[in-house]
Amino acid sequence: MPNQNGSVYGLTILSPIIDDEKATPSHDLQIRSYLARLSTREDSPFAQAPGTHLARLVVMDDVIYVGAPAHEEHLKSKYLIFESNLDCGPDGDLDGYLDRLAAAIPEHLDAIWQHCVGYPGAANRQAFIRYMKACQLDTTFFFAAVNDKTVPETLRALQTQSAVADFIATHQGTDPAELQRDFVQFAARLRSQPPPRPGSIGPSRDIKTGGRNE
């Protein structure tokens, strides 16, 4: 069923975390500690891994008991959830994405997934891809608001949008010949600029908050 919507792929991975009562701190806590120190901006590992629109990593401690008369049950393992919305092209090229991920950020992948059962390391690409796919769950329904644009295309479009707003504001009432000359120069300048780096648009926020009742 639909892991893919247009040219965007909804990757869902559940990797069982090593349960070792002798490990101090526990492996799930070590993952959480590492993730807490990881940048979420343009120096994020996922900004270096091409084609990631949005991604999250979550330690799932257990399933949730919703109350009686439901049956109470528990997982035997904790799981690391990796949820990624990525460019896969029309052919749904997941292997290519995983391969680029392993090439771009092997040290981060190893630092996080070394706490998971059976993780072979990112250095052995084929084993890494096999491992990730063994942990993959098929998405049952995947919604994407924009499903036909890559990350660089979206970043460029946002850059264009902002520049066009400025151009229009500063060229009100300009005579046609000057307007045309300025626009041609503006378009050439914009085309020659690289798109913004992933994760970089806008000013940095020092304060991040989270919580379910915001």
Added chain:
Amino acid sequence: MSNINGKVYAMNAITPMRRWKTWILRLAFFVLWHVKSLQKDLIDLSFIEFARWVVVRRGSFPNLEGGQLKEDLEYDYLLFFSNFNGTWNQYIDAFSAVLSGGLNLIWRWSEKFPGSVPVTLFKEYIARVQFDTDYYYTSYPQATANDVKSAHIVQSSFDNLALKAEQQSPQQFADAYLHFVIQVQAHLGETGEAPVAG
């Protein structure tokens, strides 16, 4: 932990389902996937960048070699991951107000789901089954789903204008430029910092 990055909120939820109900839910998703008109409300909500539902059969939790114990569960589980703009309360309120029929169709098969209306009980249920995000990344943190859609409209119109700009006479260009401005004027909102939720 952070459920928020820039203007996007990451929601995770998991709900238990009796096994026989899973197939009904799969059928509902199958119909929703293939009858695009049924997705209209979801698209019109316009503040969801990506969302997914994943049905996990009780025996389908990944099991690898290396001493991992096999799960022994009575229920199948429905995982829900959403990337939306705005606050948690706005999201749940809008979901409940606009998509109540669709939400009921998806979650009514989950244990103890109270229905999406009235919203107070629905919020209580979501708060119970939600779990927090440890790490959240977005390539465009200061842009909402609407910003992204608008930016692509501007880019497309801009490319069309730029393609012809040099070949036109000044007056022809001025007319085309006016047409361009009219086309894009509703799509030029500035991206930037998210308002602070209070």
